[in-house]
Amino acid sequence: MTLLEFASGPALNVAIAVFIAGAAWRLGFLLRMKKRVDLSDPRGGNETFGGLWMIASRSINHGPLTDRIKAPIANAYLMHLVLAIVIFAAGAHIELVEGKFGIGWPELPAMAIRIATIVLLATVAVTVYRRLRHPVLKLLSNFDDWFSLLVTALVVATGLVSAMVEGTDDNLLALHVLSFDLLLIWFPFGKLMHAFLIFGSRYSTGVAFAHKGARL
Amino acid sequence: MSDAIQKHPLETDKQRFGIKEPAARFDLQGDMSDEERVAKAMENFAKDINRTTATYMESCMHCGVCAEACHYYAQTNDPKYTPVWKLEIFKQAYKREAGPFAFFYRLFNLKKKVTVEQLEEWQELLYDSCTMCGRCSLVCPMSIDIATLIGQARHGMFKAGLVPHELHAVAERAEVEGSPLGATADVFADRAEWMADEHDTEVYIDKEKADILVTMSSIEIMKYPNSIGATARILNALGESWTFRKEGYEATNFGMMSGNVEWQKHSTMKLINAAIDCGAKLVLLPECGHAYGALRWQGAAMYGKPLPFKVMHISEYLAEVVGSGRLKVRKVDQKVTFHDPCQVSRRGGATQAPRTVMAALGVDLQEMTPGADDNWCCGGGGGVVTIHRADQLRYKVFELKMEQVEKTGANTVLSTCSNCRQSINDAKEHFNWDKNVESLLELVADNIVEN
Numbered sequence: 001m002t003l004l005e006f007a008s009g010p011a012l013n014v015a016i017a018v019f020i021a022g023a024a025w026r027l028g029f030l031l032r033m034k035k036r037v038d039l040s041d042p043r044g045g046n047e048t049f050g051g052l053w054m055i056a057s058r059s060i061n062h063g064p065l066t067d068r069i070k071a072p073i074a075n076a077y078l079m080h081l082v083l084a085i086v087i088f089a090a091g092a093h094i095e096l097v098e099g100k101f102g103i104g105w106p107e108l109p110a111m112a113i114r115i116a117t118i119v120l121l122a123t124v125a126v127t128v129y130r131r132l133r134h135p136v137l138k139l140l141s142n143f144d145d146w147f148s149l150l151v152t153a154l155v156v157a158t159g160l161v162s163a164m165v166e167g168t169d170d171n172l173l174a175l176h177v178l179s180f181d182l183l184l185i186w187f188p189f190g191k192l193m194h195a196f197l198i199f200g201s202r203y204s205t206g207v208a209f210a211h212k213g214a215r216l
Numbered sequence: 217m218s219d220a221i222q223k224h225p226l227e228t229d230k231q232r233f234g235i236k237e238p239a240a241r242f243d244l245q246g247d248m249s250d251e252e253r254v255a256k257a258m259e260n261f262a263k264d265i266n267r268t269t270a271t272y273m274e275s276c277m278h279c280g281v282c283a284e285a286c287h288y289y290a291q292t293n294d295p296k297y298t299p300v301w302k303l304e305i306f307k308q309a310y311k312r313e314a315g316p317f318a319f320f321y322r323l324f325n326l327k328k329k330v331t332v333e334q335l336e337e338w339q340e341l342l343y344d345s346c347t348m349c350g351r352c353s354l355v356c357p358m359s360i361d362i363a364t365l366i367g368q369a370r371h372g373m374f375k376a377g378l379v380p381h382e383l384h385a386v387a388e389r390a391e392v393e394g395s396p397l398g399a400t401a402d403v404f405a406d407r408a409e410w411m412a413d414e415h416d417t418e419v420y421i422d423k424e425k426a427d428i429l430v431t432m433s434s435i436e437i438m439k440y441p442n443s444i445g446a447t448a449r450i451l452n453a454l455g456e457s458w459t460f461r462k463e464g465y466e467a468t469n470f471g472m473m474s475g476n477v478e479w480q481k482h483s484t485m486k487l488i489n490a491a492i493d494c495g496a497k498l499v500l501l502p503e504c505g506h507a508y509g510a511l512r513w514q515g516a517a518m519y520g521k522p523l524p525f526k527v528m529h530i531s532e533y534l535a536e537v538v539g540s541g542r543l544k545v546r547k548v549d550q551k552v553t554f555h556d557p558c559q560v561s562r563r564g565g566a567t568q569a570p571r572t573v574m575a576a577l578g579v580d581l582q583e584m585t586p587g588a589d590d591n592w593c594c595g596g597g598g599g600v601v602t603i604h605r606a607d608q609l610r611y612k613v614f615e616l617k618m619e620q621v622e623k624t625g626a627n628t629v630l631s632t633c634s635n636c637r638q639s640i641n642d643a644k645e646h647f648n649w650d651k652n653v654e655s656l657l658e659l660v661a662d663n664i665v666e667n
Contacts, residue, residue, distance in 0.1 A: 025316060026274070026316045026317070029270075029315075029316035030267055030270055030271050030274065030316070031267065033265070033266055033267040033270050034266050034267065035266060035267050035268075036266040036267065036268050036269075038513075038516075038517075039516035039517055039519075039520075039521060039522050040512065040513050040514070040515065040516045040517070040522075040523075041516070041522065041523065041526065041527070043565050054359055058357065058359050062281075062355055062357075063285065063354035063355040063590060064285060064351065064354060064355065064586045064590035065281070065284055065285070065355055066284050066290070068284070069281060069284040072281075073281070073357075076279070076357075134280065135293070135295040136280040136283045136289070136295040136298050136301075137278070137279075137280045138295070139295040139296070139298065139301060140278040140280055140295075140298065140300070140301060141278060142278070144278075145278050189317060191276075191277050191278070193274070194275060194277050194358065197271060197274055197275040197358070198275070198357075198358055200271045200275070201271050201272060201275040201358045201359055201360055202358065202359040204267075204268040204271055204272075204359075204361075205353065205359035205360070205361050206359065208268070208361065209565075212513060212563070212564060212565040213565030213566070214562065214563060214564065214565040214589070215354075215562070215565075215567070215589040
């Protein structure tokens, strides 16, 4: 078995299993907790709508922010946008999913993916720089923040290199897949879970605010 | 009178009502070992963890955006005032003791046990530098309601005996005496009688049956008693059936602000029982922000079932009667700005009500920027105004409000919260500021068109 076969075979299977089990455990833990029942007389807004609206609107409306935070927020938006492009529109990724699950969809040209990947790495670099320099982020940052950034950057960088180097050998590609395996294993335990938690957190606040008639 | 009250005399001749600045601070209450304090803090914090709050604890991405919305960080640039950092030790404890991967955190000591020294250090962050204004919740990309978590952390801090001296003292006075500022039932009755004479109107106390139970805040009773007369004049002009009840007249809830759930419940139940006893269909809350949150949004939880009456902030009631044309008011030719109390507007959902009233009065309203739901807090909420050691920070924060008001060009700030009014008046004296803060309720009462 080659390193690539190992990375995309048993290692990937284990990583997917850990990812699913870990994420299910963390989300299931929250869902099993007692639900707060608000007995107060609602003001009259539709609470389910409020929750759903908060999920959508908080992606656009960032409330009373000062100018100095607008650039970092734009960087975060850009990071997530290009991340989605790289993950879901790269031909190799679609092939992998198709091979494993039998589902495929159209891909973007390789050059577009390369540009998106470079932009993605740049946004990660900006994020790292800010975490190192900004007093608030320096105070808040912990192992989870740094490790999550590291595994993300590792996957992106190895993917870019393996895609850009002509006649790349399998070991380079294997490194990319192995780093992705690592990301999947880490995902449920750290802050990357915000990809799922964002729905619960925003929905809960949206429901509570809609109950009170407060601005969403 | 209890020892506690004798030890903590009130200072009622100052703009800021509360207990006198203590010669020595006693920010540590009770006789407990350090281990007991930590255990009690964590146990009482954990009691309130539910699906929503646990999701919040799991969701923070450490993006730091909340700092930008906090008046303490905005005015100091000190990162320790980042709202979510104020919860750091409780997040630490949650992950280690109660989260989904607590086992691993403990096994590998990935999160250390919280120490009493940390709790003592965090007292300033949880009390002196958070008014629970909820501005941070508006900007958090994950929509974490940090103010709710701060309230929950205060529950733990209270049980651990780690409440700032003055806040604990006024909360204890409220529990023992019935009012944090000495507005006992007899004092209230005297002042109500005085206001009836001053305003030449009827003030009803302890009517057996009434449709509306009216309540006041201790700050209004002791410092702004015209609120009593103004409310009475409006209700009498409308021909309402209303009363105060001596067993439940005081809407202030220092139990809630200090973090003592039992005391919070006790204060709330006095109002609920008084309303039930007189058959009230409506409990009218005074110009007080946190009183609104305590009964309107948390009252039913204290009661254990939905409240058998409606609850309204006075501004909501005024908007209803003015908006429907039941109460006619004269036009007021005055340029004003409006300070939204955080607990009524941003966190209470009644942002539009005072604007409806001001539109009826015809005042030239100059909104602050940012305004309404995005308004900066006055800096005195959440019990902060009682804490003497927090004064300099509070004044620093108030500079934001001064700047906002100055930009509107208005000389008068209207508000619908007596605590905001008190905080603004105290800061006005400190800065020798030339603006005035007035009550919207009193402005309405002064301009009633009698039929």
